[in-house]
Amino acid sequence: xxxxxxxxxxxxxxxxxxxxxxxxxxxxxxxxxxxxxxxxxxxxxxxxxxxxxxxxxxxxxxxxxxxxxxxxxxxxxxxxxxxxxxxxxxxxxxxxxxxxxxxxxxxxxxxxxxxxxxxxxxxxxxxxxxxxxxxxxxxxxxxxxxxxxxxxxxxxxxxxxxxxxxxxxxxxxxxxxxxxxxxxxxxxxxxxxxxxxxxxxxxxxxxxxx
Numbered sequence: 001x002x003x004x005x006x007x008x009x010x011x012x013x014x015x016x017x018x019x020x021x022x023x024x025x026x027x028x029x030x031x032x033x034x035x036x037x038x039x040x041x042x043x044x045x046x047x048x049x050x051x052x053x054x055x056x057x058x059x060x061x062x063x064x065x066x067x068x069x070x071x072x073x074x075x076x077x078x079x080x081x082x083x084x085x086x087x088x089x090x091x092x093x094x095x096x097x098x099x100x101x102x103x104x105x106x107x108x109x110x111x112x113x114x115x116x117x118x119x120x121x122x123x124x125x126x127x128x129x130x131x132x133x134x135x136x137x138x139x140x141x142x143x144x145x146x147x148x149x150x151x152x153x154x155x156x157x158x159x160x161x162x163x164x165x166x167x168x169x170x171x172x173x174x175x176x177x178x179x180x181x182x183x184x185x186x187x188x189x190x191x192x193x194x195x196x197x198x199x200x201x202x203x204x205x206x207x208x209x210x
Contacts, residue, residue: 001102002109002208005126007117008136009174010167011143011150013190013197017136018113020201027101031114034097035090039064048085053078079173084122091123109208118175118183132208133184137177138191144168 006021006028008014015030022028038045041062050058053072059065073082098110117126117133126133138146147167148160181187186204190197 001106003098003129003131004109004111004208005117005130005133006111006113006136007115007133007180007184008138008190009115009143009171009177011146012136012138013146014113014115014136016194016197017134017188017190017201018111020198021111021205024202024205026109026111026205027098028111028113029094029097031090031094031112031116034093035086038089038093039086045086045089049082052081052085080121083116083120087116087120087122091120091129095124095129115174118180119173132186134186134188134204135177135180135184136188136190137181138189140168140171142191143171 004026006014006018008017018028018030039049040046046064049064049069053069057065057069057072059068069082073079094112098112101108101110111134112130117130144164144167147170148163151163152160186207188197188200188204
């Protein structure tokens with residue numbers, strides 16, 4: 001039974017690393033995906049968000065208007081209000097999913113992919129949640145460029161300059177990688193080729209399983 005936290009800022013490539021670990025045999029849970037599921041209409045999290053932020057965050061389809069919610073949370077400085085609702089529920093769900101895996105296979109390795117493992121102030125602390133920590137890092141300009149490219153590919157609003165500025169704002173709200181690296185068991189540097197990245201991930205996986 002091994003609980004692994006996988007973190008990294010936007011554009012670091014942690015999702016790519018998570019996919020590689022899944023190919024190697026890890027059971028991977030993505031915090032963002034769990035959060036989206038818990039924010040669906042009819043859930044306790046959905047209800048708490050609407051109560052806190054108002055009916056204006058509900059779109060015509062009855063689901064959360066994520067753009068409006070983001071505007072209120074980030075633009076109005078209320079992000080911790082949102083985190084206080086979402087983070088404890090996501091952390092509890094992660095623990096429940098992990099326990100289900102371990103009940104089937106006591107020797108399994110569960111990886112939780114989350115950008116905010118260190119940043120969150122809500123729910124159980126990361127030292128209690130994980131046996132090992134892995135950080136995925138890259139130079140800031142590379143992170144920004146990846147965020148811009150991904151946003152444009154997905155049809156995100158804004159031009160390249162606006163998206164780059166948004167990326168830098170988000171990165172500025174996160175704990176610097178050098179601080180996180182001092183707390184992590186493994187650091188994966190995603191500043192080279194996909195082949196080089198895969199070699200690092202395979203080495204980390206072998207060490208985790210040893």
